[in-house]
Amino acid sequence: MIELIQQRTPELLEANEKDLQQAPEYGLTEASIDRLRLTDTRLQGIVTALEEIIALPNPIGEIIGSNMRPNGLLVTQVRVPLGVVFFIYESRPNVTIDAAALCVKSGNAVILRGGKEAFHSNMALYGLLQQGLKDVGLPEQSVQLVETTDREAVGHFLKLGNLIDVTIPRGGKGLIERVAKDATMPVIKHFDGVCHVYLDQSADPELAVSITVNSKCQRPGVCNAAESLLVHADIAETILPMVTGALVEQGVELRCCPRSMELISGGQLATDADYATEYGAKIMSVKIVDTMDAAIQHIHQYGSGHTESIVTTNLAAAEKFTTEVDSAAVIVNASTRFNDGGEFGLGAEIGISTDKFHARGPCGLNELTSYKYVAHGAGQIRE
Amino acid sequence: MIELIQQRTPELLEANEKDLQQAPEYGLTEASIDRLRLTDTRLQGIVTALEEIIALPNPIGEIIGSNMRPNGLLVTQVRVPLGVVFFIYESRPNVTIDAAALCVKSGNAVILRGGKEAFHSNMALYGLLQQGLKDVGLPEQSVQLVETTDREAVGHFLKLGNLIDVTIPRGGKGLIERVAKDATMPVIKHFDGVCHVYLDQSADPELAVSITVNSKCQRPGVCNAAESLLVHADIAETILPMVTGALVEQGVELRCCPRSMELISGGQLATDADYATEYGAKIMSVKIVDTMDAAIQHIHQYGSGHTESIVTTNLAAAEKFTTEVDSAAVIVNASTRFNDGGEFGLGAEIGISTDKFHARGPCGLNELTSYKYVAHGAGQIRE
Numbered sequence: 153m154i155e156l157i158q159q160r161t162p163e164l165l166e167a168n169e170k171d172l173q174q175a176p177e178y179g180l181t182e183a184s185i186d187r188l189r190l191t192d193t194r195l196q197g198i199v200t201a202l203e204e205i206i207a208l209p210n211p212i213g214e215i216i217g218s219n220m221r222p223n224g225l226l227v228t229q230v231r232v233p234l235g236v237v238f239f240i241y242e243s244r245p246n247v248t249i250d251a252a253a254l255c256v257k258s259g260n261a262v263i264l265r266g267g268k269e270a271f272h273s274n275m276a277l278y279g280l281l282q283q284g285l286k287d288v289g290l291p292e293q294s295v296q297l298v299e300t301t302d303r304e305a306v307g308h309f310l311k312l313g314n315l316i317d318v319t320i321p322r323g324g325k326g327l328i329e330r331v332a333k334d335a336t337m338p339v340i341k342h343f344d345g346v347c348h349v350y351l352d353q354s355a356d357p358e359l360a361v362s363i364t365v366n367s368k369c370q371r372p373g374v375c376n377a378a379e380s381l382l383v384h385a386d387i388a389e390t391i392l393p394m395v396t397g398a399l400v401e402q403g404v405e406l407r408c409c410p411r412s413m414e415l416i417s418g419g420q421l422a423t424d425a426d427y428a429t430e431y432g433a434k435i436m437s438v439k440i441v442d443t444m445d446a447a448i449q450h451i452h453q454y455g456s457g458h459t460e461s462i463v464t465t466n467l468a469a470a471e472k473f474t475t476e477v478d479s480a481a482v483i484v485n486a487s488t489r490f491n492d493g494g495e496f497g498l499g500a501e502i503g504i505s506t507d508k509f510h511a512r513g514p515c516g517l518n519e520l521t522s523y524k525y526v527a528h529g530a531g532q533i534r535e
Numbered sequence: 536m537i538e539l540i541q542q543r544t545p546e547l548l549e550a551n552e553k554d555l556q557q558a559p560e561y562g563l564t565e566a567s568i569d570r571l572r573l574t575d576t577r578l579q580g581i582v583t584a585l586e587e588i589i590a591l592p593n594p595i596g597e598i599i600g601s602n603m604r605p606n607g608l609l610v611t612q613v614r615v616p617l618g619v620v621f622f623i624y625e626s627r628p629n630v631t632i633d634a635a636a637l638c639v640k641s642g643n644a645v646i647l648r649g650g651k652e653a654f655h656s657n658m659a660l661y662g663l664l665q666q667g668l669k670d671v672g673l674p675e676q677s678v679q680l681v682e683t684t685d686r687e688a689v690g691h692f693l694k695l696g697n698l699i700d701v702t703i704p705r706g707g708k709g710l711i712e713r714v715a716k717d718a719t720m721p722v723i724k725h726f727d728g729v730c731h732v733y734l735d736q737s738a739d740p741e742l743a744v745s746i747t748v749n750s751k752c753q754r755p756g757v758c759n760a761a762e763s764l765l766v767h768a769d770i771a772e773t774i775l776p777m778v779t780g781a782l783v784e785q786g787v788e789l790r791c792c793p794r795s796m797e798l799i800s801g802g803q804l805a806t807d808a809d810y811a812t813e814y815g816a817k818i819m820s821v822k823i824v825d826t827m828d829a830a831i832q833h834i835h836q837y838g839s840g841h842t843e844s845i846v847t848t849n850l851a852a853a854e855k856f857t858t859e860v861d862s863a864a865v866i867v868n869a870s871t872r873f874n875d876g877g878e879f880g881l882g883a884e885i886g887i888s889t890d891k892f893h894a895r896g897p898c899g900l901n902e903l904t905s906y907k908y909v910a911h912g913a914g915q916i917r918e
């Protein structure tokens with residue numbers, strides 16, 4: 153694939169150009185059109201991602217547990233592929249290659265359903281994938297792309313619970329809810345990220361500023377960016393103006409609770425809906441809480457179980473927060489932006505699961521696998 | 536619970552007596568009535584099972600993986616409960632206590648739905664569970680029993696996907712299919728066990744006999760008992776009469792392929808349906824295959840992905856079989872009956888999953904858990 157991408161770059165850029173020309177018809181924003189665009193640099197990024205996936209250890213066949221029984225039976229748990237993955241995703245063409253590479257490396261077959269806005273780009277990449285599979289002697293059917301933009305197609309695939317082992321939808325909440333409802337196979341959902349930063353009573357002021365600003369502003373459009381800031385009442389007067397000042401300096405718009413309004417200049421009053429909103433933009437809701445319990449309750453009520461960070465210097469506070477907050481990632485004294493397969497050391501990821509079942513948080517190669525028990529005996533029978 | 540069971544044995548036996556008296560109304564067989572019966576010995580068995588669960592390590596809080604990142608962020612994967620388990624099971628009253636103990640020990644709340652035939656026994660045990668939870672200061676709501684035998688009740692619970700985290704159905708195929716269809720939450724299915732013993736070309740004759748007989752006869756009614764015997768053509772003439780002779784001696788009825796009919800006395804011709812049937816009784820289907828590939832294809836076509844054993848002295852044959860057979864447990868030179876939580880060293884089990892997703896094979900404490908990522912930093916932000 154790396155060679156093919158390098159050899160056939162002009163062809164890929166030409167197909168991408170067709171998508172870019174059609175983009176206004178689909179009503180894409182400038183930001184969305186930018187995500188759709190392929191360039192030499194971005195194709196180099198796809199190549200780098202492939203090199204990283206190649207460098208990861210092969211997950212299949214790994215012995216993930218073993219137990220030598222008193223009767224001499226050696227019981228091992230061996231990692232195996234899930235089977236057939238149906239992957240539904242948004243319009244960035246690089247995802248087509250990432251997903252195909254992760255699924256092939258984990259021994260799975262994959263059916264790719266990309267966004268209609270990237271259809272020509274995906275078809276061109278798919279052509280190379282077919283060629284690449286053939287060149288290395290793998291079955292071409294192990295990667296398939298849904299060769300239509302027809303919306304009905306997804307529904308047909310979701311009925312094939314006896315043929316498809318798992319569906320992984322990535323995209324808007326509406327899509328994911330529809331998939332979860334209609335799917336006849338297990339689904340790994342990638343829901344929204346209503347992520348929180350909680351500034352504890354004992355928070356270091358400098359860390360409070362840098363972690364909040366980084367969590368919100370470093371890339372506001374992604375799911376692990378923070379949407380809501382919770383501040384312990386005891387430190388609100390001293391720390392909140394510093395933190396919100398730094399946020400406003402970065403162009404962040406604040407939606408505040410009545411108590412924080414009094415300490416902040418330039419914020420507007422938050423509605424209840426604000427606290428449950430994934431803005432995906434430089435907007436942040438702010439709330440003063442009297443206790444950590446109140447912060448945790450707020451997170452469970454309004455959050456999406458994705459990522460929450462606490463800033464604290466107090467050991468007991470860190471322990472309480474990491475134990476009681478039930479989210480895919482709970483982070484102490486670091487940015488929410490670290491909940492990511494690469495940052496957590498899993499390598500490339502197919503998404504970040506907000507489910508608890510099978511896979512939670514970043515889904516890399518291992519999360520695309522199951523296991524079987526393999527036991528070796530020497531004639532053991534049960535009495 | 537152990538103390539309460541010992542103190543209040545007469546009460547439990549009395550409640551069980553009511554169930555036994557009603558059993559003929561439900562059309563239970565002698566074998567089913569026997570499974571329903573509580574005795575002093577069986578109550579002692581429940582106590583022993585509780586002692587074993589108590590002795591297992593606490594799964595919650597276990598760090599199941601960690602990664603110190605180059606930036607100093609310590610990323611850990613910490614085991615957490617799944618949440619609320621809805622458990623639907625058949626009529627053996629001991630399962631009520633096993634399931635409650637496993638769920639409480641793994642930090643989950645559980646809603647128990649036992650078979651109607653055991654209703655009085657379960658209500659009596661449930662009373663003790665409530666008392667036991669209260670006595671040790673745990674929330675009484677953490678174990679709940681559906682206090683009705685109304686069939687509609689299950690359907691209502693299956694709709695509560697926002698409140699119940701997983702449903703585990705155990706019982707007939709019809710029940711499990713209905714649950715899988717109607718459930719709005721993930722399901723860990725415990726389907727039937729159409730398990731195979733494959734006698735390879737190089738099988739040791741003595742092991743071939745003892746493993747086949749044990750797999751079929753040691754407890755024919757359970758899911759990991761073998762239902763089908765596959766024999767390589769090269770050894771059929773020598774080994775098959777020995778093996779089937781030993782089976783017939785144990786009272787096993789044989790359903791044979793045309794080729795094996797010629798080598799066996801007393802068998803009857805198998806239909807295609809025979810090969811897909813979980814007899815749960817002393818009946819076994821027999822088929823001669825020309826190659827291991829044919830055996831593996833037969834297993835994937837007719838089997839249920841539960842447990843398959845190979846008898847062989849050939850290393851390459853063992854490797855091929857364990858690699859290519861896609862079942863929850865693949866066993867070399869030992870009885871299929873070992874696919875069991877206790878025998879595999881997991882401790883007590885809530886069932887044996889035939890799913891690939893989340894949990895496969897025996898489901899003990901760990902399979903009732905999820906994980907979250909907990910990361911400890913010192914001010915790390917993303918560049």
